[in-house]
Amino acid sequence: MTLQSAVAADAGIPVHEQVYRQLRERILFGGFLPGKAVTLRGLADELGVSAMPVREAVRRLIAENALELHGNRRVSIPDVSQEIVDEIWSARRLLEVELASKALLHLGDDDIKALQDIDDQIDLALETGDVEGYMRGNYEFHFYLYSKSRSEVLIKLVKNLWVQFGPFMRLVYGRSGTANLEDQHKQALEALKALDQKALQAALEEDIAQGMGFIRESLGLSDKA
Amino acid sequence: MTLQSAVAADAGIPVHEQVYRQLRERILFGGFLPGKAVTLRGLADELGVSAMPVREAVRRLIAENALELHGNRRVSIPDVSQEIVDEIWSARRLLEVELASKALLHLGDDDIKALQDIDDQIDLALETGDVEGYMRGNYEFHFYLYSKSRSEVLIKLVKNLWVQFGPFMRLVYGRSGTANLEDQHKQALEALKALDQKALQAALEEDIAQGMGFIRESLGLSDKA
DNA sequence: GGCAATAGTTTGTGATCAAATTATCTTTGC
DNA sequence: GCAAAGATAATTTGATCACAAACTATTGCC
Numbered sequence: 427m428t429l430q431s432a433v434a435a436d437a438g439i440p441v442h443e444q445v446y447r448q449l450r451e452r453i454l455f456g457g458f459l460p461g462k463a464v465t466l467r468g469l470a471d472e473l474g475v476s477a478m479p480v481r482e483a484v485r486r487l488i489a490e491n492a493l494e495l496h497g498n499r500r501v502s503i504p505d506v507s508q509e510i511v512d513e514i515w516s517a518r519r520l521l522e523v524e525l526a527s528k529a530l531l532h533l534g535d536d537d538i539k540a541l542q543d544i545d546d547q548i549d550l551a552l553e554t555g556d557v558e559g560y561m562r563g564n565y566e567f568h569f570y571l572y573s574k575s576r577s578e579v580l581i582k583l584v585k586n587l588w589v590q591f592g593p594f595m596r597l598v599y600g601r602s603g604t605a606n607l608e609d610q611h612k613q614a615l616e617a618l619k620a621l622d623q624k625a626l627q628a629a630l631e632e633d634i635a636q637g638m639g640f641i642r643e644s645l646g647l648s649d650k651a
Numbered sequence: 652m653t654l655q656s657a658v659a660a661d662a663g664i665p666v667h668e669q670v671y672r673q674l675r676e677r678i679l680f681g682g683f684l685p686g687k688a689v690t691l692r693g694l695a696d697e698l699g700v701s702a703m704p705v706r707e708a709v710r711r712l713i714a715e716n717a718l719e720l721h722g723n724r725r726v727s728i729p730d731v732s733q734e735i736v737d738e739i740w741s742a743r744r745l746l747e748v749e750l751a752s753k754a755l756l757h758l759g760d761d762d763i764k765a766l767q768d769i770d771d772q773i774d775l776a777l778e779t780g781d782v783e784g785y786m787r788g789n790y791e792f793h794f795y796l797y798s799k800s801r802s803e804v805l806i807k808l809v810k811n812l813w814v815q816f817g818p819f820m821r822l823v824y825g826r827s828g829t830a831n832l833e834d835q836h837k838q839a840l841e842a843l844k845a846l847d848q849k850a851l852q853a854a855l856e857e858d859i860a861q862g863m864g865f866i867r868e869s870l871g872l873s874d875k876a
Numbered sequence: 877g878g879c880a881a882t883a884g885t886t887t888g889t890g891a892t893c894a895a896a897t898t899a900t901c902t903t904t905g906c
Numbered sequence: 907g908c909a910a911a912g913a914t915a916a917t918t919t920g921a922t923c924a925c926a927a928a929c930t931a932t933t934g935c936c
Contacts, residue, residue, distance in 0.1 A: 440724075440889065442710075465917065478890050481918090482710045485667075489714035491807060498898065499665075499918055513804040520745055579738040579815070582716060583808050590804070663897095665919065690887060701921050706888090723928065724888055 442479035445469075446486055453492050453503065454589050455561045456596030461505040464493070492589040503593050506645060514591050515638040521584050522568070522634065523627045526614075528575035530623055537574060538619055541567060545611045552607060557599040560607065561592075567611055571618075591641065598644040610636055667704035670694075671711055678717050678728065679814050680786045681821030686730040689718070717814040728818050731870060739816050740863040746809050747793070747859060748852050751839075753800035755848055762799060763844055766792060770836045777832060782824040785832065786817075792836055796843075816866065823869040835861055 449469070452458055466484060470477045484501060487493040494504040504510070544567045551559030565588065572581050610633035617625035674694070677683055691709060695702045709726060712718040719729040729735070769792045776784030790813065797806050835858035842850035 442889080467917070476891055477918095478892090481707065482889095485707045485710050486714040489711040491804075500898085509801075510804065513802050516749075516802075517746075517805055517808065520749060521742075524741075524745060576734075577738050577741075579716075579735065579812070580742055583742065583811065586808065586811075587804070667919080692887065702888095703920050703922090707919095725928085726888095 441475055442482040445473060445475060445479050446483035449483055449487060450492060454592040455558050458503045458593055460503055460593045460597060463500060463502040490586055490589060506594050511638060511641050514587050518587055518634050519631055521580055523630055525572040525575045525577060525580055526626050526630050527623055528577055529571050530621060530626060532574050533618060541570060541615060545615060548609055552604050552609060555604050557604055560604055561595060594641045598640050601644055666700055667707040670698060670700060670704050671708035674708055674712060675717060679817040680783050683728045683818055685728055685818040685822060688725060688727040715811055715814060731819050736863060736866050739812050743812055743859050744856055746805055748855055750797040750800045750802060750805055751851050751855050752848055753802055754796050755846060755851060757799050757801060758843060766795060766840060770840060773834055777829050780829050782829055785829055819866045823865050826869055
């Protein structure tokens with residue numbers, strides 16, 4: 427789909443913003459493989475826009491660590507490495523546990539309901555083998571919860587982390603599919619209902635560990651902490 | 652100083668990159684007041700370059716939370732608020748303690764020496780009332796230490812936090828000067844020499860608390876945690 | 877005198893083009 | 907046959923322009 431076909435719905439939103447959102451989604455939910463090189467003109471042609479808005483969107487994504495700028499001025503999807511995976515894992519544990527704890531303080535019954543709905547969608551995606559659906563649901567679940575923390579600064583940092591491992595996940599699921607995936611959100615939901623902070627932290631750490639463990643395993647990396 | 656006068660030293664580096672670095676420094680070390688509006692043409696004229704590279708640099712700085720993009724497409728230095736200060740404080744404690752702990756594992760005698768040199772410069776700046784010198788020294792001290800953690804991902808997140816409170820600090824020092832500032836780095840240095848992780852964490856938390864406490868105090872905000 | 881409509885100014889956005897830089901292909905010399 | 911050097915192609919970069927949206931100041935009306 428080029429941007430042109432979506433222009434009616436996005437009236438008033440600048441083109442560079444639309445390009446940014448589209449590229450970010452593709453990076454986040456598996457539209458690109460790690461290490462893939464992209465060019466401004468290539469993206470512009472593909473999206474049916476001029477080079478200018480692509481330049482702004484790409485600069486922005488580079489600043490968000492979603493794209494990598496090399497010394498020779500070429501741009502690519504960041505490649506995978508053990509160091510990066512470990513770092514992201516460690517940072518996620520630190521920040522997302524904090525966000526979940528803060529969210530717990532401002533959680534209503536309607537929020538539990540909303541999270542349960544998202545979890546149902548995740549189950550459906552797992553059953554039908556819909557990789558992208560699972561990734562979108564997973565993202566939605568986590569950031570719906572975090573949004574309740576009212577910690578905008580932290581949320582931005584965590585989003586920064588998620589775009590970095592998006593392409594990695596695609597690599598993993600592309601190999602193994604959704605078969606081996608368990609839905610770790612059930613335990614989190616139970617902890618949320620009980621307002622049990624300790625249990626929530628444990629569930630989250632388990633969820634993060636599963637995702638990151640999958641990446642490392644699938645890439646043939648060592649499994650020590 | 653316009654960019655033109657520095658062009659000889661920065662040969663080969665694209666103009667948008669030079670603009671980015673220059674603007675980032677100004678934001679980080681007190682060249683702008685919180686809430687100040689900026690325009691692309693205004694910055695371009697001021698720096699003696701065309702609007703194009705400024706657009707790319709500003710887009711990048713917005714993505715890094717160093718600048719704020721409003722709904723009416725105007726750009727400004729983010730304004731101060733209690734929520735933001737508290738959030739940054741909380742995030743800094745979390746991430747910088749982690750970074751310092753990791754850095755402790757890879758610290759050599761030459762690093763201690765380097766940090767001591769930076770601390771001497773900070774002392775000098777404090778004595779002479781050189782606000783910008785203090786801010787630069789403080790930045791250098793922290794990120795020299797953090798660079799030893801070899802955690803590039805975390806470092807980027809923390810840099811993201813620092814550009815956000817840079818303008819706030821300027822506001823504070825502009826009022827009270829460097830008179831009330833103590834140098835909290837002495838204790839950190841002692842802890843580093845002794846490889847005492849607990850003491851290092853305590854020193855860091857104290858240092859962060861002082862900086863953030865200063866902001867809140869100076870802005871007349873409440874002082875509760 | 878206060879408010880709303882309007883004209884004029886400022887500013888962001890997107891397209892196009894030329895220049896500079898980098899990559900790729902081809903050819904030449906050993 | 908292979909490596910180095912030159913030519914060619916592709917790409918980024920920066921400037922300029924036209925246009926649209928937003929803001930400001932003025933004017934006219936009630």
